[in-house]
Amino acid sequence: MNEKELTKKAYELRKDIWKLIYESKTGHTGSSFSCIDILTALYYDVLKQTPETFGQTEADSYIQSKGHAVEALFAVLSDRGYFPKEDLANYSGFKTQYIGHPTNKVNGIEMNTGSLGHGLGIGVGIALAAKQDHLAKQVYVLMGDGEQAEGSVWEAAMAAGNYRLNNLTAIIDHNGLQISGATKDVMNSEPLAAKYEAFGFDVKTVSGNDPAAISRILRTKSAESKPQLVIAQTVKGKGISFMENQANWHHKVPSKEQYEQGLAELNSRLEEL
Amino acid sequence: METKTAITANEVICNTLQEIAQNNPQLLVLTSDSRGSASLTQFITRYPERSVELGIAEQNLVSVAAGLARAGKRPFVFSPAAFLTMRSIEQVKVDVAYSNTNVKLIGISGGNSYSNLGSSHHSLQDLAITTAIPNLEVYTPADRFETMALFEYLATSSSPAYVRVGKRKLPDCYHEPWENFQPGRAKVIRQGHDVCLISAGETLYSTIEAAKLLEDQGISTCVVDLVSIKPLDTQLLHKLSEIFKRIVTIEEHSIIGGLGARVATITAQHTGTCQRIFGFPDESAISGPQAEVFDYYGLSSTKIAQNVRSFLKD
Numbered sequence: 007m008n009e010k011e012l013t014k015k016a017y018e019l020r021k022d023i024w025k026l027i028y029e030s031k032t033g034h035t036g037s038s039f040s041c042i043d044i045l046t047a048l049y050y051d052v053l054k055q056t057p058e059t060f061g062q063t064e065a066d067s068y069i070q071s072k073g074h075a076v077e078a079l080f081a082v083l084s085d086r087g088y089f090p091k092e093d094l095a096n097y098s099g100f101k102t103q104y105i106g107h108p109t110n111k112v113n114g115i116e117m118n119t120g121s122l123g124h125g126l127g128i129g130v131g132i133a134l135a136a137k138q139d140h141l142a143k144q145v146y147v148l149m150g151d152g153e154q155a156e157g158s159v160w161e162a163a164m165a166a167g168n169y170r171l172n173n174l175t176a177i178i179d180h181n182g183l184q185i186s187g188a189t190k191d192v193m194n195s196e197p198l199a200a201k202y203e204a205f206g207f208d209v210k211t212v213s214g215n216d217p218a219a220i221s222r223i224l225r226t227k228s229a230e231s232k233p234q235l236v237i238a239q240t241v242k243g244k245g246i247s248f249m250e251n252q253a254n255w256h257h258k259v260p261s262k263e264q265y266e267q268g269l270a271e272l273n274s275r276l277e278e279l
Numbered sequence: 280m281e282t283k284t285a286i287t288a289n290e291v292i293c294n295t296l297q298e299i300a301q302n303n304p305q306l307l308v309l310t311s312d313s314r315g316s317a318s319l320t321q322f323i324t325r326y327p328e329r330s331v332e333l334g335i336a337e338q339n340l341v342s343v344a345a346g347l348a349r350a351g352k353r354p355f356v357f358s359p360a361a362f363l364t365m366r367s368i369e370q371v372k373v374d375v376a377y378s379n380t381n382v383k384l385i386g387i388s389g390g391n392s393y394s395n396l397g398s399s400h401h402s403l404q405d406l407a408i409t410t411a412i413p414n415l416e417v418y419t420p421a422d423r424f425e426t427m428a429l430f431e432y433l434a435t436s437s438s439p440a441y442v443r444v445g446k447r448k449l450p451d452c453y454h455e456p457w458e459n460f461q462p463g464r465a466k467v468i469r470q471g472h473d474v475c476l477i478s479a480g481e482t483l484y485s486t487i488e489a490a491k492l493l494e495d496q497g498i499s500t501c502v503v504d505l506v507s508i509k510p511l512d513t514q515l516l517h518k519l520s521e522i523f524k525r526i527v528t529i530e531e532h533s534i535i536g537g538l539g540a541r542v543a544t545i546t547a548q549h550t551g552t553c554q555r556i557f558g559f560p561d562e563s564a565i566s567g568p569q570a571e572v573f574d575y576y577g578l579s580s581t582k583i584a585q586n587v588r589s590f591l592k593d
């Protein structure tokens with residue numbers, strides 16, 4: 007996809023997420039809007055994986071460690087044909103498999119996440135196996151910046167550096183917010199770039215709500231035999247004015263008025279594009 | 280589910296701790312990006328210097344609490360029950376229980392509170408895990424009066440303890456404030472002679488409702504509140520097993536290692552009363568709206584009554 011198509015796609019997906027959360031009355035709204043451009047870059051431009059090849063050992067892997075932003079993942083997977091869009095009508099419903107976190111009962115999802123701080127370690131395992139089996143696949147792991155407080159993230163980072171896993175790409179959705187407020191006030195994890203460099207990563211920073219820019223960075227493989235970290239500078243709630251940079255939109259559900267206003271904003275942005 | 284009062288356990292705890300904090304300068308509240316979910320904003324606004332935020336780091340949360348307690352503080356630790364009793368369990372075992380530090384661990388949004396968020400967020404094994412650890416008291420209060428009394432007790436006790444609370448607004452199971460809370464004491468809250476129902480925490484209310492339904496059908500039903508999961512009221516359980524031929528336990532927990540199992544261990548070694556354990560089966564629980572999930576697993580008041588009836592016919 008070209009730059010414009012990617013941006014457009016990300017806004018169309020925002021409409022799907024907005025609707026999904028509004029209708030089911032549950033969801034991690036700000037978190038999903040924050041990372042949707044990253045997922046768009048991955049699923050429409052970067053990942054060597056299709057609904058058909060998903061699960062085959064050669065296919066690239068994606069692990070969403072910040073599992074709570076599952077609405078973004080569901081929107082992308084259904085749009086890419088991993089499962090029918092109609093299935094999401096039962097999102098969060100009785101006995102549904104489309105629950106509020108990623109589960110591998112759903113086609114396209116490799117691992118069950120939701121408890122923060124697991125994804126990078128899982129990524130290390132999949133990347134190690136690929137090395138052992140001489141597979142040319144890449145493993146991508148998406149984490150939150152608040153999530154960086156988990157000690158397990160750093161245990162995994164140490165292992166990734168130790169095994170020089172250049173087939174592992176960690177991405178941090180660096181929106182500066184978590185549930186209780188600004189990450190720098192809740193538990194400061196900075197300087198993230200310097201920390202990951204010290205753990206043996208090749209670190210890059212990108213404008214995180216620009217899918218084309220993210221795609222370019224992710225496609226540029228580093229020459230060094232090091233795992234990569236992409237720090238995606240994002241805005242939590244990106245795309246709807248009253249939601250942007252507001253910690254309280256972490257898992258807030260829009261009212262009817264808010265839904266309509268937000269939808270109008272997304273539509274007018276799409277018209278501009 | 281059914282709500283009469285409009286207050287959650289978290290709100291009761293926040294109010295009670297604010298009262299206690301006035302006369303207890305050592306009392307601290309520790310959170311892991313959980314202050315909103317724990318409804319602690321009021322406490323933290325009022326006593327900013329008495330709160331410690333650890334970020335999304337539940338293991339460190341518990342170790343830091345143990346250190347603070349060792350140094351004379353009275354930390355109350357708040358984190359979702361699923362993470363506090365799984366992610367942090369070795370810290371709970373070694374730094375709190377084994378080292379005997381005065382830490383009160385409050386597992387919020389316990390049991391099936393996060394129904395639609397899936398197994399990562401359910402804590403349906405927390406009682407099994409925590410009761411297996413020596414030197415750790417375990418409680419699950421059922422309503423506002425009991426919660427208040429429990430926290431007044433916890434503020435004065437020096438024992439490590441784990442408390443599980445849920446997310447829902449709590450209907451009253453009792454009619455008035457408690458004089459005091461006694462660890463290791465269960466309460467008979469309804470007399471009856473045909474069958475004895477034992478529950479605790481948020482399922483106690485549905486159990487009381489079920490008892491009323493059974494009463495309407497001519498089955499005289501005793502209801503016991505087993506708020507103190509550990510220590511256990513062995514004496515009362517012995518007595519109940521002497522009086523009743525049939526005991527049913529009801530819990531928002533896996534049937535493995537929870538309240539029912541605790542009761543069975545005691546009664547099996549006494550009279551061997553016939554018992555049924557109503558709880559969550561040994562599977563990753565289904566997701567969905569909580570009331571429907573509870574009904575599916577036979578934990579709504581109507582299903583409890585129905586299943587007790589068929590147990591009595593067996």
Ligand SMILES: Cc1ncc(C[n+]2csc(CCOP(=O)(O)OP(=O)(O)O)c2C)c(N)n1
Pocket residue numbers: 036037040072074120121122123149150151152153154179181183184185189242256311312335337362366
């Ligand atoms: C181990 C664990 N602790 C706590 C939570 C509850 N929780 C869900 S999302 C969240 C905040 C995440 O913040 P961040 O990583 O910055 O992600 P964002 O949504 O801001 O992108 C928390 C604390 C969890 N899911 N897992």
